[in-house]
Amino acid sequence: MAMTGVLRPGHAQVRVLDLEESVHFYRDVLGLVETGRDATGRVYFKCWDERDHSSYVIRQADSAGLDFFGWRVLDKATLDRLDADLQAYGIKTERIPAGEMLETGERVRFTLPSGHVMELYAEKTKVGNGIPLVNPAPWSKARDHGIAPIRLDHALLYGPNVAEVQKIFTEVLGFYLVERVLTPDGNGNAAIWLSCGQKVHDVAFAEYPEPGKLHHCSFLMESWDQVLRAGDIMSMNTVPVDIGPTRHGVTRGCTIYAWDPSGNRFETFFGGHLPYPDYETMTWTFDNFGQGLDYPQRKLHETFLTVVS
Amino acid sequence: MPHMVRIEEAGVSYACAPRESLLEGMHRLGLRGIPVGCRGGGCGVCKIEVLAGEFHTRAMSREHVSDDDVAHQRLLACRVYPSSDLSLKVIGKLQKKVCTPVSVR
Structure with missing residues (x-):
């Protein structure tokens, strides 16, 4: 698969x-790596195996x-093209200058009809994962600090106008619809799972009356065993757990x-099937x-269905 | 020493230690359907009004708690800790659950 456009x-x-x-x-319970603090007081993290x-x-x-939620695109030309495509589609975009976020290039920002602020960018400093690029070891000791997911995998966002959001992702940003849950009357989608590569999803949306809500950000684990270990660490640290450990039918x-x-x-997420863009969408009834x-x-x-932030 | 917390409309009381949130104590009652949400002051499902008694709080989302709410002690139970015996009423999403008899829920 030749990946272009929006990468991840x-x-x-x-x-x-x-x-x-x-x-x-x-830093110490989820086990992310702290990579910086800026003048506005923001604290930056990455997962141990991420390179940016x-x-x-x-x-x-x-x-x-x-x-906001940001998407890494292939290069500067892709950033400019997608900015133009969004504007041609009728979406207002805004440029955030390079350096507004630490070690991050210029960003194209826009707001979805669901009320969520999205960003595209082409440049972020590659700080590496602490493992050399020549003769790399499979992991470093950072893997054992806290829950220690390997990457930011996806987000599930709650807001109105999911059908319009789906069109923007599929018709402008090059995503495809992997799975969906129908509304109770079967005439629309209550929730959609969208991919821009071969992951089972890179973002999901669910219909919800209040705009701009976060359901969750998801972090990828290497195995089911690592998901269970995450559950142990949550309990050791009295982290409030909502659901699981279990397996989703969707994804x-x-x-x-x-x-x-x-x-x-x-x-904390592991697994999922591996779709291709030509696969038919899978449908769940409400x-x-x-x-x-x-x-x-x-x-x-x-x-x-009811608890969001 | 735990304090006694009374839920006025439901007519039940529970013991709640000063280091425990009002929601943790309420949850221990085992009343069916108490909407225990994020437990971090972010989601707003566990709103209560403190009618009497002393308490201390931790940060909670002002999206769900306005200045007027604070003035009237309408707060999120997961971020309120008792410093004395308390009485409270449940409001918002909690009320329907706590104050509706099990038979008609």
Whole structure:
């Protein structure tokens, strides 16, 4: 597969209620690597196996939730082309100058009809994963610090106008629809899972009346065993757990949902099937959403539908 | 020493230690359907109004708690800790769950 256009989820900026409590959580419990702090007080993290400077940024605020979600695109020409394509589609874009985020190039920012702020960028300093590029070891000791996911995998976002969001991702940004859950009347989509490569999803959206809500940011684990180990570490640190460990029917991924100290949900995720862009979309009826969410228990957990930040 | 917390409309009381949030104590009651959400002051599902008693709080999302709410002690139970015996009423999403008899939930 020749990957062009949008390559992957790049960064999420999330609001927290108490910065130092959250730094402790993300660095020492989730096991992200702290890579910097900027003049505005934001703290930057990456997963141990990620090569770019940062993938998860927190800032202290008086509410929880997501400031924006950024996508790494192939190169500067792709950034300019997608900016023009978005504008031609009728979406207003804004340029954020290079350096506004540490070690990050110019960003193209726009707001989805769901109320979520998205960004595209082509440049972020490659700081590496601590492993040499010549004769690389399979892991470093950073893998054993805290839960230690290997990358920011995807996000699930809640807001209105999911059908319009789907069109923007599929018609402008080059994503394809991997799976969906139908609305109760079967005439629309209650939730959609979108991929820009061969991952089972890079972003998902669910229809929700309030705009711009964060359901969760998801972090990739290397194995089911590592998901169970994550659950052990959550309990050792009295992290509030929402759902799991279990396996989703949708995506087939293994999961635990839990909350950070400010009530931002996160996921430790492993697995999932590997779609291609020519595959037919898989569909779940609303009455089977319980299986889609939690395949063994077949339970549509109420918190999944109602608790967001 | 735990303090006694009374949920006025439900007519039940529970013991809650000063280091425990009002939500943790309430959850231990085992009333069906108490919407325990994020437990971090971010999601806003566990809103209560403290009617009487002393307490201390930790940061909670101002998206769900306005200045007027603070003035009237309408707060998120997961971020409120008792310093004395308390009485409270549940509001918002909690109320329907706690104050509706099990038979009609």
